[in-house]
Amino acid sequence: MTISGGWIRRSAEEGMEWAGVTVWTRVASANEPSGYQVTQWPTADGVVHIVAVRDADTDQVTIRSDFGTIAPRVRPATASGVEIRYVAGEPVEPGAVSWSAPGGYTLVQAQSGDWSSAAVATRTYSSSAWLPQVEFVPSAIMWDAIAYTIVVESAPSAPPPPPPSYPPIAPGRGTALYQYVFRRLLSGEYLGTLDLEGVTFDKRILQPGSFSATIPIPNKRIGDQVAEIIPRTAEELSIGPGVIVVDIWRAGEPWGEYWITAATPSRSRRGTPTIQLRGSTLDAYLAQVEIQDELVFSADQIEIARQLIGHMQSDPHANIGLVLQDGVSGVTRERTYTAEESGTYGQRLVELAQVDNGFEWTINVGVRDGALSREWVWGYPTLGDTTTDHVFIDARHGGDILEWSEEIDALRGATRWRARGGTPVADDEDAVDASVEAKPLISDVHEATAHLDAGWPRIDKTLNYSSVVVQQTLEDYAAYWAQTAAGALRVDSITVALGAEPSLTPNRLGDWCRIYLDNEWHEPHWRERRIIGVSITPTSRATGREEAQLILESVEVESGG
Secondary structure (H helix, E strand, O other): OEEOOOOEEEEEEEOOOOOEEEEEEOOOOOOOOOOOOEEOOOOOOOOOOOOOOOOEEEEEEEEEEEEOOEEOOEOOOOOOEEEEEEEEEEEOOOOOOOEEOOOOOEEEEEEEOOOEEEEEEEEEEOOOOOEOOEEOEEOOOEEEEEEEEEEEEEOOOOOOOOOOOOOOOOEOOOHHHEEEEEEEOOOOOEEEEEOOEEEEEEEEOOEOOEEEEEEEOOOHHHHHHHOOOOOOOOOOOOOOOOOEEEEEEEOOEEEEEEEEEEEEEEOOOOOOOEEEEEEEOOHHHHOOOEOOOOEEEEEEHHHHHHHHHHHHHOOHHHOOOEEEOOOOOOOEEEEEEOHHHOOEHHHHHHHHHOOOOOOEEEEEEEEEOOEEEEEEEEEOOOOOOOOOOEEEEEEOOEOOEEEEEEEEEOOOOEOEEEEEOOOOOOOOOOOOOOOOOOOOOEOOOEEOHHHHHOOOOOOEEEEEOOOOOOHHHHHHHHHHHHHHOEOOEEEEEEEEEOEOOOOOOHHHOOOEEEEEEOOOOOOOEEEEEEEEEEEEEOOOOOOOOOEEEEEEOOOOOOOOO
């Protein structure tokens, strides 16, 4: 086969008997012809598909093929692009053939006469993880078939330009420090950049972080710009809350990505319209997708977590492109999750981590090959760098600590802990007396012996884990809480003024900091605390100052579930 118009032949495969497929590429110009002439043998029967890919990296095209109707798996070089799956062949009996492909793909078919039949399925991807094989299912028995996977990487996109620089110790000033870029959650497609007011965003380990902001709409021109991201009507399904994310860039570096889940357009009696936005870190998305298959694991706890996320992302409608950190913790677990329990992937991941000898995880954002990357990272037993020195000072001569608070609450902890699970289902051979009522499992009491020996009274807490039917798992939960939430729990919090180049960023949660306190309450001393959360208020016209509230390590006692 040949084609006019300066196309470059990239691949050709001959089938077992009669079928053959050729792949060409070309970079389109502003003066493309109205059509291209394809020729082949006079007695041949053929079809042609043309796929136009916008913003492509023409140097990064990967082509893999195989005989049959299964397009092979491929690992893309970057975390953004378009995958093209193609199949062509001829049926055993002459006649039209229709093809089907997995959900999430845009499918186009073509038929020529009674023999040649082909289909192309396309979708965007936003991860550098392996793209799975895709099976096309024909409506007829095929005599000969060839399947292709073609991956076209996105052209590198430069991060937003950095704002003016300041000395590291100077306060971060000016709204130009921050840029707010909106994209689609699944495809990563760029939608636009908006000016926001009243922005606050936070991030915590093992808890979803939140985002809130206001979009001012002073005139119709701005309103039209916003309407490309937040729809004016319910008929527009491709944008708006649930579909979009906002990327937060500070001084040219990614500081967070938030799934926008709510928008409230309104107008007061005196002002012009505004839209209130609310969102969460992608941890919250994991908590919205239910496990609806039975999953059985016996592996390192980190590998179980990776397989849970991989199972979720095998559904193209739930593939948010998380890049998974490798490695293991050395701790083996056994877990069984069933569809009847209706637990979510996020819920099970948190439960998997919060056990005796567990681990911590979070989702960071970074830049890989010029594109934003969503990275699931973990630490055993904890995240963070113990050697990094973030220093904050509240002294009589001044400092960068604006506010501090210390809460001591004896009713948030306990001195005796139990974990209650579900009711085991007996096998037929074990069922002796059906009249005996089955009871849920419950762990032994795990005591905070140091507190009881020091004179603390007995304070009991029993946590519920209705999906757990393994006794040892319940013992691990109870032991974890007895060790980490004994007695009165303390919650320390400080609010600091950020410098232009702070050492602490939202991607550094888990790091330790040093705090110097010398004031009317505290005797002069240093204390070390681990940072498990941060809430940031960017510089605004109202405050003129950039602030960060640091959540220092304490314990949040879960109710179980």
